[in-house]
Amino acid sequence: MKVKIKKIIITFFTFIFMGFTILISISIITSRLNNEVPSILNHSVFMIVSSSMEPELSKGDIILINRIDPKDIKENDVITFVMKAGNSNIVNTHRVIKVNDDDTFTTRGDNAPSYIQETVFYKDYIGRYTGFKIPKVGLFIDFLFSNLNILFGLIILIAIIIIGFEIKNIINHYKENRTKNEN
Incomplete structure (x- = not known):
């Protein structure tokens, strides 16, 4: 009898995991088709693509961000945002060094010189880093x-x-x- 119950529980959790994986996949595909950032329960996952936030965040780290209201951001929060780089937009993650009165933040990478700062408009803000990261996994995913x-x-x-x-x-x-x- 115990074996049967154990088998049912394992099967149940396998289907839950598969369902969750399918929902995440649908969310990602739909978001990408609409040029939006994939989000599940107000959380998104991003890969760090540079060393500008070392030592806290390294190139290839996968981070979890929470999509909270930009008005709740404070100095020293680490945020993810969209910025222009030539003719394209890139996603960047930096520390807020100042919250400005004109609906903008001044940010800088922890590893960047003090004179390199970015002004981020609320409209370009995506979310705040939760503190959860998976080190270096992004390098493998990027390769694949x-x-x-x-x-x-x-x-x-x-x-x-x-x-x-x-x-x-x-x-x-x-x-x-x-x-x-x-x-």
């Missing part, structure tokens, strides 16, 4: 999903999912056989 490696990345992702399910099936089969042999 670069333009040249997107097909390779998708194949690896699908293979990992299939291998995971097969390992689960083998373990379940082994446990069932062991239970039968004990009885």
Whole structure:
């Protein structure tokens, strides 16, 4: 009886995880198609692409940001925002060194010289860093999903999912056989 309950619980959580993964995927795809930042429950995930925030945040770190009202931002908060770089927009993460009265922030990277500052308008603000990061994982993700490696990345992702399910099936089969042999 315990084995059956355990199997039901594992199956339940597997389906919950798969459902959550599908919802995240749909959110990301929909947001990308609409040129928006993907967000789930007012949180977004970004990769740090430069060393401007070292030592707190390093290139390749994955960070979680909370999409709070820009009026709630204070000095020393780390925020993520969109900034112009030539003809394109890039997402950047810096520390707020001053909250201005004209609906802007003055920001600077922790690793940047004091004279390099950015003025960020509220309209360009995305969210505040929560303090949660996964170090260096972004470097691996960036490699997998670069333009040249997107097909390779998708194949690896699908293979990992299939291998995971097969390992689960083998373990379940082994446990069932062991239970039968004990009885």
